[in-house]
Amino acid sequence: MALSYSKRMENIKSSEIREILKVTQKPEIISFAGGLPAPELFPVKEIKEISGIVLDEMGPESLQYDITEGYPPLRQQISERMNKVLKTELTENNILIVCGSQQGLDFSGKVFLDENDVVLCESPTYLGAINAFKSYEPQFKEVPTDDFGMIPEELEKILKTTKNVKLIYAIPDFQNPTGKTWTLERREKFMKIIEKYEIPVVEDNPYGELRFDGEILPSLKSMDKKGLIIHLGTFSKTFCPGLRVGWIAASEDILEKYIFIKQSADLHTSSFSQRIISKMLENYDFDERVSRLKELYKGRRDLMIKTIAEEFPDGLKYTNPEGGLFTWVELPEKYNAREFLDECIKNNVAIVPGGSFFPNGGHENSFRLNYSNMPDEKIVEGIKRLSKVLKEYLN
Amino acid sequence: MALSYSKRMENIKSSEIREILKVTQKPEIISFAGGLPAPELFPVKEIKEISGIVLDEMGPESLQYDITEGYPPLRQQISERMNKVLKTELTENNILIVCGSQQGLDFSGKVFLDENDVVLCESPTYLGAINAFKSYEPQFKEVPTDDFGMIPEELEKILKTTKNVKLIYAIPDFQNPTGKTWTLERREKFMKIIEKYEIPVVEDNPYGELRFDGEILPSLKSMDKKGLIIHLGTFSKTFCPGLRVGWIAASEDILEKYIFIKQSADLHTSSFSQRIISKMLENYDFDERVSRLKELYKGRRDLMIKTIAEEFPDGLKYTNPEGGLFTWVELPEKYNAREFLDECIKNNVAIVPGGSFFPNGGHENSFRLNYSNMPDEKIVEGIKRLSKVLKEYLN
Numbered sequence: 001m002a003l004s005y006s007k008r009m010e011n012i013k014s015s016e017i018r019e020i021l022k023v024t025q026k027p028e029i030i031s032f033a034g035g036l037p038a039p040e041l042f043p044v045k046e047i048k049e050i051s052g053i054v055l056d057e058m059g060p061e062s063l064q065y066d067i068t069e070g071y072p073p074l075r076q077q078i079s080e081r082m083n084k085v086l087k088t089e090l091t092e093n094n095i096l097i098v099c100g101s102q103q104g105l106d107f108s109g110k111v112f113l114d115e116n117d118v119v120l121c122e123s124p125t126y127l128g129a130i131n132a133f134k135s136y137e138p139q140f141k142e143v144p145t146d147d148f149g150m151i152p153e154e155l156e157k158i159l160k161t162t163k164n165v166k167l168i169y170a171i172p173d174f175q176n177p178t179g180k181t182w183t184l185e186r187r188e189k190f191m192k193i194i195e196k197y198e199i200p201v202v203e204d205n206p207y208g209e210l211r212f213d214g215e216i217l218p219s220l221k222s223m224d225k226k227g228l229i230i231h232l233g234t235f236s237k238t239f240c241p242g243l244r245v246g247w248i249a250a251s252e253d254i255l256e257k258y259i260f261i262k263q264s265a266d267l268h269t270s271s272f273s274q275r276i277i278s279k280m281l282e283n284y285d286f287d288e289r290v291s292r293l294k295e296l297y298k299g300r301r302d303l304m305i306k307t308i309a310e311e312f313p314d315g316l317k318y319t320n321p322e323g324g325l326f327t328w329v330e331l332p333e334k335y336n337a338r339e340f341l342d343e344c345i346k347n348n349v350a351i352v353p354g355g356s357f358f359p360n361g362g363h364e365n366s367f368r369l370n371y372s373n374m375p376d377e378k379i380v381e382g383i384k385r386l387s388k389v390l391k392e393y394l395n
Numbered sequence: 396m397a398l399s400y401s402k403r404m405e406n407i408k409s410s411e412i413r414e415i416l417k418v419t420q421k422p423e424i425i426s427f428a429g430g431l432p433a434p435e436l437f438p439v440k441e442i443k444e445i446s447g448i449v450l451d452e453m454g455p456e457s458l459q460y461d462i463t464e465g466y467p468p469l470r471q472q473i474s475e476r477m478n479k480v481l482k483t484e485l486t487e488n489n490i491l492i493v494c495g496s497q498q499g500l501d502f503s504g505k506v507f508l509d510e511n512d513v514v515l516c517e518s519p520t521y522l523g524a525i526n527a528f529k530s531y532e533p534q535f536k537e538v539p540t541d542d543f544g545m546i547p548e549e550l551e552k553i554l555k556t557t558k559n560v561k562l563i564y565a566i567p568d569f570q571n572p573t574g575k576t577w578t579l580e581r582r583e584k585f586m587k588i589i590e591k592y593e594i595p596v597v598e599d600n601p602y603g604e605l606r607f608d609g610e611i612l613p614s615l616k617s618m619d620k621k622g623l624i625i626h627l628g629t630f631s632k633t634f635c636p637g638l639r640v641g642w643i644a645a646s647e648d649i650l651e652k653y654i655f656i657k658q659s660a661d662l663h664t665s666s667f668s669q670r671i672i673s674k675m676l677e678n679y680d681f682d683e684r685v686s687r688l689k690e691l692y693k694g695r696r697d698l699m700i701k702t703i704a705e706e707f708p709d710g711l712k713y714t715n716p717e718g719g720l721f722t723w724v725e726l727p728e729k730y731n732a733r734e735f736l737d738e739c740i741k742n743n744v745a746i747v748p749g750g751s752f753f754p755n756g757g758h759e760n761s762f763r764l765n766y767s768n769m770p771d772e773k774i775v776e777g778i779k780r781l782s783k784v785l786k787e788y789l790n
Contacts, residue, residue: 003595003623004561005652006509006531012655018463039455047458047667051446060434063442063635068413099494099639103661110530114401131659135505136401166399200398228398240458242666244494257400260407264526266498270665271637272442 011134016356017127020341024350030382031350035176035325036373041293042240046284047276053283054275066271068263070097070247074278078233078247081286085209087222088231094249096258097269101206101246104232104258105132107265108167108202111257113138117166120158122150124357124366126176126204129169138166140359147319149182152189159197168194168201172220173208174324177357177368181322184217191223200254203231209238209290211323212298227251230258235277237325238290243273297325297372303379304371311387313394325372328354331394336364340393349385406529411751412522415736419745425777426745430571430720431768436688437635441679442671448678449670461666463658465492465642469673473628473642476681480604482617483626489644491653492664496601496641499627500527502660503562503597506652508533512561515553517545519752519761521571521599524564533561535754542714544577547584554592563589563596567615568603569719572752572763576717579612586618595649598626604633604685606718607693622646625653630672632720633685638668692720692767698774699766706782708789720767723749726789731759735788744780 017033024031054062069075075092082088098104105128113119113136121129123142130140141162144154149172159165170190172182182190194201203220221231227250234246248258262268280286304327305320312318317330331337337353344350354366371379412428419426449457464470470487477483493499500523508514508531516524518537525535536557539549545565554560565585567577577585589596598615616626622645629641643653657663675681699722700715707713712725726732732748739745749761766774 003593003649004507006505006507006512006561008509009506009652009655012652012659014655014658018658034460036460039459042455042458044450044454044458048447048450051450052443055439055443055446059439060437060635063437063439063637064434065431065631065636099661099665102659106660110401111404112399112401114403117401128659128662135656135659166401198398236460240455241460242458244661244663244665254398257404257407260404260409261530263409263413264407264497264523264530265501265660266494266639267523268639270494270639270668272668273665 008135008137011137012131017352020350020352023345029345029348029350030374030378030385032369032371032374032382033350033352034373035370037237037241038296038372041296043280043289046280050276050279050283054272054279058275062272062275064271066268066274068259068268070095070269071271071274071278074274077278077281079249082233082249085216086219088219088249090249093252094255096248096255096262097274098246098248098262099244099266099269100236100241101204101232101234102128102132104246104248105129105202105204106135107248107258107261108230109133109136110261112167112200116164118162118164119167119169120155120165121169121359122171122175124177124354124363125169125359126171127356129204130359133169142358142360145180147180149180149186150190152186152193155190156193159193159199165199168199169204170201170220171204173205173217174210174321176324177326177354178328179319179321179324179326181217187218187220187223191220194228195226198226198228200228200230203229205231206234206237207324210294210297212294212301213322221249227253230254238293239277239280243270243277245269245273245277300371300374300376300379303376304369304383307380307383311383313387313391325370327369327371329367329369331365333365335394337367338364340389343389343393344386347385347389349382349389351386403530403532406532407526412747415745415747418740424740424743424745425769425773425780427764427766427769427777428745428747429768430765432632432636433691433767436691438675438684441675445671445674445678449667449674453670457667457670459666461663461669463654463663465490465664466666466669466673469669472673472676474644477628477644480611481614483614483644485644488647489650491643491650491657492669493641493643493657494639494661494664495631495636496599496627496629497523497527499641499643500524500597500599501530502643502653502656503625504528504531505656507562507595511559513557513559514562514564515550515560516564516754517566517570519572519749519758520564520754521566522751524599525754528564537753537755540575542575544575544581545585547581547588550585551588554588554594560594563594564599565596565615566599568600568612569605569716571719572721572747572749573723574714574716574719574721576612582613582615582618586615589623590621593621593623595623595625598624600626601629601632602719605689605692607689607696608717616644622648625649633688634672634675638665638672640664640668640672695766695769695771695774698771699764699778702775702778706778708782708786720765722764722766724762724764726760728760730789732762733759735784738784738788739781742780742784744777744784746781
């Protein structure tokens with residue numbers, strides 16, 4: 001008996017990364033494939049303490065149904081943090097709490113995209129966003145990018161000649177998968193263009209606070225004069241992912257639509273998780289926490305880039321990210337990273353082939369490496385194993 | 396500037412209940428409008444203890460990203476509980492953990508419904524399901540129901556004459572909003588029909604364990620020879636809603652589709668919430684907990700029904716539910732519950748007008764009352780206030 005599923009299910013497959021992660025859970029494999037934050041810095045002790053305080057002080061309220069928008073003190077704290085760090089001008093009424101920023105991506109598709117509408121994204125872009133948007137059956141157009149971000153002239157060329165562009169998706173800071181960051185000049189040019197065409201933009205910012213070098217650049221949201229920017233944030237990388245708390249920051253008009261969607265999607269985000277995070281922000285020094293994370297990740301990035309420079313065969317291009325969790329490697333065009341993934345696994349090291357990050361395919365000569373989730377000695381050993389496979393493959 | 400939202404947003408409004416709840420939060424109002432479980436029985440002390448145990452024993456793992464399907468021991472525990480109580484034959488591979496059964500409703504729409512597909516439901520049916528399905532732009536056909544459940548002959552008549560029926564939605568136990576329960580005979584006839592037409596069915600069962608009178612009847616899932624039943628369960632009514640943990644039980648083929656959707660919707664349900672509930676099931680007596688809930692709610696139902704019998708004007712019809720959280724009142728056809736809602740609020744008592752529970756409108760001569768969330772003296776006082784309004788309105 002063959003059931004009749006919705007048409008969208010034809011587009012929806014399991015994420016390739018999830019499938020690779022299943023293969024790479026054997027302890028002997030050094031996996032650069034995932035995107036996990038470092039568990040050794042999770043605030044386990046603090047969350048234990050805070051869980052008790054939340055239940056003692058708030059009692060049953062912390063376990064009851066809650067308002068869809070989110071726990072008001074947490075919305076307030078998030079708006080204040082964004083105003084301080086990202087130079088926005090938001091109030092709690094601009095914030096909706098969601099179950100991780102992945103839910104913000106899914107809702108963005110739901111709010112804006114009908115079948116065959118066009119969504120623009122960087123080329124390459126985050127695989128999880130591609131999969132979330134695919135549920136709404138859009139066409140993807142990839143905007144060419146270089147080391148400074150989305151290329152404004154290419155964006156405008158597409159906007160001039162493409163009907164039904166309903167949404168632009170961008171990760172200006174430490175992009176997943178490339179680790180690249182848009183320059184200030186690029187941000188300014190981008191804002192001028194989208195204000196001219198009045199296209200809403202999802203600014204995905206999961207790693208924004210994790211900048212190792214230089215100063216945090218103004219977020220697109222801070223430059224948003226027309227209320228076009230929908231900013232996605234999360235505590236997954238700064239506290240821990242397992243509580244599933246992220247947020248959407250947008251104009252009240254747009255946010256209202258997301259609130260309707262949240263209500264019918266799952267009523268609200270965990271009352272308990274929200275109160276734990278709110279109390280953590282109140283009782284602990286968040287800046288100090290972010291500093292420790294940056295120090296750890298900076299060390300791991302430095303070591304990975306140094307080992308790559310020493311070990312990789314000549315002629316490969318790779319990014320040296322100023323923050324975030326990933327670096328991105330490009331082989332000469334005739335090569336294909338999927339071809340040597342099996343060899344990698346046989347040599348007990350794992351990567352994600354880059355092709356997955358291009359919604360319209362191609363670009364198989366690239367791969368992504370994660371450095372946040374791996375102790376130093378494994379970074380060195382893993383890059384050595386990978387270099388061996390690469391040298392054999394490229395010969 | 397008017398942004399261009401997706402077409403589905405035209406159908407999606409804030410739930411009427413949520414709007415009423417906002418008005419009725421004043422302490423002087425006795426509200427029968429919500430559907431909240433009794434907070435005085437939330438396991439606050441136990442969750443405090445268990446949170447500590449989870450973090451001590453499992454450490455960072457309980458705060459890390461998790462597999463999409465859910466925490467394997469919890470999936471195992473749920474399948475065993477269902478097999479024991481609902482007479483199913485499931486394994487952990489039939490269970491996907493979701494953020495409350497509301498998310499199961501949204502995913503069901505996503506997996507099965509394209510624009511203009513037909514979804515069948517009881518008349519009336521749960522408002523939250525109507526709103527979740529509306530995101531996928533289907534047509535609703537309401538199947539007539541009586542005191543014994545969905546009427547099989549009416550269902551078959553519709554299936555015979557309607558194209559594109561993709562999904563049936565049903566709440567066989569203590570239905571929201573009516574409190575009615577399908578008889579065993581009706582369940583058997585229903586299964587024969589849907590097996591003949593091979594239509595998938597969402598069996599929504601949030602209150603199934605909360606039966607005050609008689610024995611639990613076999614779930615549709617336990618009679619499911621062809622793998623057509625998608626069963627939704629939740630801990631919101633038996634533990635507490637604030638952790639947002641529910642589940643979908645289905646054949647592995649169907650469940651795979653839901654897992655893809657879960658992955659792109661929010662990656663996974665809170666690792667921490669799932670481990671808390673799993674440990675609660677391991678360390679505490681769940682049956683004893685359910686017994687206490689049933690005792691409390693049975694007392695409240697008895698009192699509400701007795702007070703209604705004593706106080707309401709003659710000639711009104713109301714259900715005497717064998718379990719769950721709600722009773723349902725019908726006025727003679729010419730009356731309209733929305734007309735006297737304002738009077739109710741003025742007299743500091745709140746109800747939900749029944750019209751909201753009919754996806755195609757009409758039936759305004761009904762309303763829903765909740766008894767689970769109110770101490771005895773307020774039930775008596777609230778029903779007296781409501782009776783006064785009704786008597787004035789009906790004259």
